Amino acid sequence: xxxxxxxxxxxxxxxxxxxxxxxxxxxxxxxxxxxxxxxxxxxxxxxxxxxxxxxxxxxxxxxxxxxxxxxxxxxxxxxxxxxxxxxxxxxxxxxxxxxxxxxxxxxxxxxxxxxxxxxxxxxxxxxxxxxxxxxxxxxxxxxxxxxxxxxxxxxxxxxxxxxxxxxxxxxxxxxxxxxxxxxxxxxxxxxxxxxxxxxxxxxxxxxxxxxxxxxxxxxxxxxxxxxxxxxxxxxxxxxxxxxxxxxxxxxxxxxxxxxxxxxxxxxxxxxxxxxxxxxxxxxxxxxxxxxxxxxxxxxxxxxxxxxxxxxxxxxxxxxxxxxxxxxxxxxxxxxxxxxxxxxxxxxxxxxxxxxxxxxxxxxxxxxxxxxxxxxxxxxxxxxxxxxxxxxxxxxxxxxxxxxxxxxxxxxxxxxxxxxxxxxxxxxxxxxxxxxxxxxxxxxxxxxxxxxxxxxxxxxxxxxxxxxxxxxxxxxxxxxxxxxxxxxxxxxxxxxxxxxxxxxxxxxxxxxxxxxxxxxxxxxxxxxxxxxxxxxxxxxxxxxxxxxxxxxx
Numbered sequence: 376x377x378x379x380x381x382x383x384x385x386x387x388x389x390x391x392x393x394x395x396x397x398x399x400x401x402x403x404x405x406x407x408x409x410x411x412x413x414x415x416x417x418x419x420x421x422x423x424x425x426x427x428x429x430x431x432x433x434x435x436x437x438x439x440x441x442x443x444x445x446x447x448x449x450x451x452x453x454x455x456x457x458x459x460x461x462x463x464x465x466x467x468x469x470x471x472x473x474x475x476x477x478x479x480x481x482x483x484x485x486x487x488x489x490x491x492x493x494x495x496x497x498x499x500x501x502x503x504x505x506x507x508x509x510x511x512x513x514x515x516x517x518x519x520x521x522x523x524x525x526x527x528x529x530x531x532x533x534x535x536x537x538x539x540x541x542x543x544x545x546x547x548x549x550x551x552x553x554x555x556x557x558x559x560x561x562x563x564x565x566x567x568x569x570x571x572x573x574x575x576x577x578x579x580x581x582x583x584x585x586x587x588x589x590x591x592x593x594x595x596x597x598x599x600x601x602x603x604x605x606x607x608x609x610x611x612x613x614x615x616x617x618x619x620x621x622x623x624x625x626x627x628x629x630x631x632x633x634x635x636x637x638x639x640x641x642x643x644x645x646x647x648x649x650x651x652x653x654x655x656x657x658x659x660x661x662x663x664x665x666x667x668x669x670x671x672x673x674x675x676x677x678x679x680x681x682x683x684x685x686x687x688x689x690x691x692x693x694x695x696x697x698x699x700x701x702x703x704x705x706x707x708x709x710x711x712x713x714x715x716x717x718x719x720x721x722x723x724x725x726x727x728x729x730x731x732x733x734x735x736x737x738x739x740x741x742x743x744x745x746x747x748x749x750x751x752x753x754x755x756x757x758x759x760x761x762x763x764x765x766x767x768x769x770x771x772x773x774x775x776x777x778x779x780x781x782x783x784x785x786x787x788x789x790x791x792x793x794x795x796x797x798x799x800x801x802x803x804x805x806x807x808x809x810x811x812x813x814x815x816x817x818x819x820x821x822x823x824x825x826x827x828x829x830x831x832x833x834x835x836x837x838x839x840x841x842x843x844x845x846x847x848x849x850x851x852x853x854x855x856x857x858x859x860x861x862x863x864x865x866x867x868x869x870x871x872x873x874x875x876x877x878x879x880x881x882x883x884x885x886x887x888x889x890x891x892x893x894x895x896x897x898x899x900x901x902x903x904x905x906x907x908x909x910x911x912x913x914x915x916x917x918x919x920x921x922x923x924x925x926x927x
Contacts, residue, residue: 738780
């Protein structure tokens with residue numbers, strides 16, 4: 376184990392740390408590999424704690440590390456209270472938490488409550504039990520249609536493509552809103568609810584400081600005896616009464632969870648992944664519920680001053696309404712990295728996910744304006760880090776990593792690729808293992824290879840290459856996160872008049888000012904001490920496509 380500072384639990388210091396925290400998301404299988412099997416692991420994270428501390432983050436969020444067949448990148452969980460043997464052991468988890476806490480970094484773990492894997496002991500018991508049994512009641516089973524139940528109960532479609540119902544061979548079918556290896560749980564079942572309360576306590580007792588809740592809007596369901604058609608499901612109003620998503624009664628579940636979180640001092644935190652209408656997000660973020668909810672609005676926006684300002688104003692208003700703080704995010708394990716999205720033409724209101732067409736066309740780096748994409752990404756990140764609220768950063772974005780779009784079909788792993796040929800390339804491109812060194816079989820990811828292929832150009836984005844360059848993206852992030860820790864104040868901002876539609880400027884109550892130029896023309900900065908800039912500043916003017924921080 377790498378030497379770290381003496382162990383301490385930072386949650387014993389401040390129970391409101393999450394309100395304006397910088398949180399670094401780790402996708403464990405692609406962060407660092409300690410044993411050389413090509414898969415990232417918990418000891419690899421422990422070895423890299425000094426690097427994480429050097430970034431200046433307050434917390435790490437770990438994507439699932441539980442036992443899993445990886446039908447969905449670990450979001451198909453076999454056992455919620457254990458570690459996948461490929462990634463480590465519970466003892467190694469404890470050592471990792473101790474090392475992170477010793478470096479003053481808190482720990483958030485992913486909880487996946489909408490579904491288990493089909494290898495979970497409950498589901499194996501359900502398959503071995505008859506229709507109407509207690510074992511099957513933990514999941515959503517229905518009789519099929521047709522004389523022998525040979526047809527699905529309804530024509531519903533999975534989010535990953537294909538049918539949402541799978542037969543079990545005795546006339547019954549089970550619901551899976553995602554992959555068939557991810558059977559949906561029945562949250563009307565008291566045993567399901569109690570077991571997850573046990574899981575929350577299990578990890579909290581091991582020192583976990585908070586939880587990220589996967590598909591938080593999907594747990595509560597109310598399926599009528601006669602199931603509607605898929606067209607009717609899609610057309611149903613999303614007003615809290617939808618049979619599958621964002622039902623009002625889901626908040627009864629989270630009220631119970633809040634009681635568990637509040638058993639600890641300070642209380643454990645939680646953040647909801649809830650893909651719901653913005654005006655319904657506040658309930659997930661309430662103090663009586665999970666406390667915070669992801670805001671993906673900037674992630675889905677073009678690099679555009681008007682869009683950014685509208686999104687910022689709206690979400691700060693929602694945070695005030697809920698009493699929470701908002702969250703800001705540009706990249707994660709499910710989307711094309713933002714340095715690449717910003718290197719492509721703007722969507723201009725299109726419903727297609729940014730980067731989707733580029734991926735389907737082969738994902739060539741030659742099709743990108745990588746320099747422009749990186750300049751925009753750095754400008755957007757500095758703006759994000761100046762805002763009130765929590766900033767969620769995805770591993771590798773501090774290196775300015777581009778998406779790996781041209782992974783050979785034979786090397787792809789994401790089920791979305793296999794279930795939607797020609798429609799969805801999948802999310803492997805943002806999950807390629809990180810480059811730590813300029814040379815080596817896996818660029819320092821581990822002593823062996825890497826479970827997804829790394830392109831040769833990763834060398835120039837490696838930690839080793841950027842660490843030695845004072846003007847690198849990595850060192851920009853370090854400076855920005857260090858300053859953010861010093862400059863954070865009240866969760867308010869004041870917009871400043873800029874005289875240009877392509878320039879946004881705001882001031883925090885302590886005199887910290889952020890100016891972002893979205894266009895190409897330089898902009899004369901207001902008076903104040905220049906703290907940091909993502910683009911050149913000459914004769915008091917910030918060049919185009921950049922953000923500068925000043926202090927008055």
